[in-house]
């Protein structure tokens with residue numbers, strides 16, 4: 599029998615999910631309001647959303663949207679009483695409606711999070727991270743691959759340093775930064791044949807290292823093709839869309855040093871089809887990947903490996919549930935149509951696949967803070 603556990607809701611005061619619904623969402627509304635010179639219509643809609651998201655109930659979406667994603671089961675319920683994953687996702691959809699993103703007016707298609715994404719791309723930290731590529735050039739291909747894999751992993755914390763993994767340091771630590779590390783297994787699946795699907799997470803300082811990793815894998819013949827799955831519309835503040843991929847590639851090709859070479863190779867790979875971008879509607883669904891539609895299942899099932907980046911994708915991959923931390927990652931991902939890897943820094947309560955000793959050491963050192971602090975990460979693979 600496949601394992602099961604209770605779905606995470608946002609209803610428990612003091613819990614992390616509750617704080618996201620009660621505090622983080624109102625703060626995001628405030629930031630979006632500040633970012634653009636919206637008119638009275640948008641301000642009124644944002645006011646209504648602010649009141650609704652903390653004290654109201656789930657309401658129908660325009661044009662009967664989300665019928666296939668369970669909205670009829672939730673209309674009339676408090677935002678805090680439906681699955682947290684569903685409620686958060688619904689918040690971003692409602693926010694886009696409020697600012698006219700899907701409307702017929704002049705604000706159609708304007709990403710309310712674009713200013714913060716661009717600021718990150720333009721930051722000094724991004725300059726420094728790209729400059730690190732010059733130093734990396736003298737390393738072996740394996741060392742470069744390991745560094746870029748870790749860059750992509752820790753980029754999920756927006757704290758990228760192209761860290762060459764220091765195995766010694768990790769053994770010295772009582773609680774390792776990396777709480778599970780299947781990277782050898784991951785490399786063994788990249789044998790040069792087939793397609794890698796990379797299901798991206800954030801734009802800016804996470805997407806840049808994701809792209810660098812893809813450039814390396816293509817250049818060194820570890821994969822034949824890559825498909826980068828991004829969001830069809832802005833989501834969870836910084837999630838990458840096609841426009842963000844374009845911005846990141848333009849940033850790379852204009853950078854000094856080796857970064858531009860990586861950018862140029864990716865640009866060429868886009869032109870000849872070895873790298874493509876996909877923005878499937880289900881990428882913004884409020885549901886776990888276990889519910890993915892048949893066309894996506896077939897597409898992903900044909901890949902040599904699918905890599906899911908980030909915390910939200912991890913929640914959707916294993917199911918946003920109160921798993922016991924030692925629940926088998928292989929069992930909860932058995933439904934996934936093909937080999938799958940998760941690269942994630944830990945930013946929410948969900949966790950699977952830990953061994954007893956690691957869990958005990960984490961709890962001993964930090965109570966339950968390790969689950970949400972973003973200071974730990976994992977690489978988990980189910981071949």
Ligand SMILES: O=P(O)(O)OC[C@H]1O[C@](O)(CO)[C@@H](O)[C@@H]1O
Nearest residue numbers: 618799800908909910911945946
């Ligand atoms: O960008 P990531 O790694 O997907 O993290 C986003 C995470 O932040 C949260 O929105 C909480 O703040 C989680 O719901 C989500 O899992």
